[in-house]
Amino acid sequence: MAALTPEVLGMLAFTLLAFYGVAGWALVRTLRQESRKVEILRHQDRMETYSPAALAELRDWIETNPDDPLVDRARRQHNECVTVLRQTDNHFYDWSDAEIDRLERV
Numbered sequence: 304m305a306a307l308t309p310e311v312l313g314m315l316a317f318t319l320l321a322f323y324g325v326a327g328w329a330l331v332r333t334l335r336q337e338s339r340k341v342e343i344l345r346h347q348d349r350m351e352t353y354s355p356a357a358l359a360e361l362r363d364w365i366e367t368n369p370d371d372p373l374v375d376r377a378r379r380q381h382n383e384c385v386t387v388l389r390q391t392d393n394h395f396y397d398w399s400d401a402e403i404d405r406l407e408r409v
Contacts, residue, residue, distance in 0.1 A: 340395055349387045354396040358384055358406075365409050382408045 307315075343350050353361060358381065365377050385406045388398060 343393045343395055346393060347391050349391060351384050351387050351391070351394055351396060351398070352380065353384045355398060355402055362409060378409050 340350065361377060361381050365374055365381060368374055371377075385408055388394065388403045388406065
């Protein structure tokens with residue numbers, strides 16, 4: 304039976320460390336984000352569903368696709384997020400007061 308060379312063992316160790324390192328980091332990051340969401344929802348019953356960039360993209364999509372069968376659903380989601388942002392104090396995403404003040408319902 305042939306022994307593994309030091310190069311192969313080194314590559315195996317690197318691969319395992321890289322895989323479990325990235326997976327562990329992703330798990331910890333996700334759990335921290337979810338913990339933050341739970342904490343926000345303990346103090347208020349609603350939370351925004353879109354980041355500033357995502358809400359802007361949703362609005363652009365609504366404006367460029369007025370005949371799409373999903374546009375009514377998209378409008379409801381956009382307007383719900385705008386309402387929540389105006390009614391709540393704690394936000395998960397980084398929204399400034401100026402950004403919230405500029406938002407309009409569609």
